[in-house]
Amino acid sequence: MASWSETKRRQGRRIAFVPTMGFLHEGHLSLVRHAKERGDCVVVSIFVNPTQFAPTEDFTAYPRDLSRDNRLLQAEAVDVLFHPPVEEIYPTGCQTHVEVETLSKPLCGMLRPAHFRGVATVVTKLFNIVRPHAAIFGEKDYQQLQIIRRLVRDLMLDIEIIGHPIVREADGVAMSSRNAYLNAEERKAAVCLSRSLRKAECMVRRGEASAKAIIEAVGAEIKNEPLAIVEYIKIGDLETLDEVDEIRDSAVLALAVRIGKARLIDNKVLIR
Ligand code: AMP
Numbered sequence: 001m002a003s004w005s006e007t008k009r010r011q012g013r014r015i016a017f018v019p020t021m022g023f024l025h026e027g028h029l030s031l032v033r034h035a036k037e038r039g040d041c042v043v044v045s046i047f048v049n050p051t052q053f054a055p056t057e058d059f060t061a062y063p064r065d066l067s068r069d070n071r072l073l074q075a076e077a078v079d080v081l082f083h084p085p086v087e088e089i090y091p092t093g094c095q096t097h098v099e100v101e102t103l104s105k106p107l108c109g110m111l112r113p114a115h116f117r118g119v120a121t122v123v124t125k126l127f128n129i130v131r132p133h134a135a136i137f138g139e140k141d142y143q144q145l146q147i148i149r150r151l152v153r154d155l156m157l158d159i160e161i162i163g164h165p166i167v168r169e170a171d172g173v174a175m176s177s178r179n180a181y182l183n184a185e186e187r188k189a190a191v192c193l194s195r196s197l198r199k200a201e202c203m204v205r206r207g208e209a210s211a212k213a214i215i216e217a218v219g220a221e222i223k224n225e226p227l228a229i230v231e232y233i234k235i236g237d238l239e240t241l242d243e244v245d246e247i248r249d250s251a252v253l254a255l256a257v258r259i260g261k262a263r264l265i266d267n268k269v270l271i272r
Helices: 002-010 026-038 066-075 115-130 139-154 177-181 184-189 191-205 211-223
Strands: 015-020 041-046 080-082 134-138 160-164 228-236 250-259 262-271
Touching: 002 015, 002 115, 015 026, 015 115, 026 041, 026 134, 026 160, 041 066, 041 115, 066 080, 080 115, 115 139, 134 139, 139 160, 139 250, 139 262, 177 262, 184 191, 191 211, 191 250, 191 262, 211 228, 211 250
Parallel strands: 015 041, 015 134, 041 080, 134 160
Antiparallel strands: 228 250, 250 262
């Protein structure tokens, strides 16, 4: 992988990179298509990263289908599918990690305290192997995107980080590999996340600025769905993610909800 990138760089080619955990869907493929517009060649990694899963989480159960993913990426004419084995990314004796301290604490970091350390560490390793000029990340994982932006600034990495809008199913549900955990009834229930976000957007458009009022309305909307269990609903600053009481110009509404075996996240940037 590294020598391929070195050759491309010597030829003056711009490398665009899309890191994923595989089990690809249209959300991932939309990132890939965007990468093709932003670079001369595209690398996609598929690596289910063990260090971002807690021992109680779904690392083993996480859906995998490499041959299907490979076909999908070939159809998009991706230049490289990089699929390293775990022991090459984490050789015996590994003891260094990357932690983006403050940004990793709120939202998903509250309930998954080691998660973003795992993400920041693996993304740094992948950046050092792939040596991309640009990397594309989905706004679906809003906190992750802000963490990567901070990491690249703090460690002075010369990589352009490009955010990509959330890709949704026709009924509004954000595409996610973890949607595969949902049965038919749970899949229907999952619409409550995007429905509640749209409700918040309407409230803001009508002039509501109180974070408390919006969070209450979003919570009420989700509680209408008996299969849904709210993990968090927060409104925070777009960059720092610090909670805000009032939406001045814009803020991000982020939520995590459990439905059946799946933990689903979604978010919306609210603009006044
Ligand atoms: P994952 O394989 O879930 O780790 O996701 C790999 C990349 O795809 C991350 O940058 C995600 O934010 C992005 N992604 C996943 N689902 C979506 C979606 N529905 N819309 C946009 N980007 C997404």
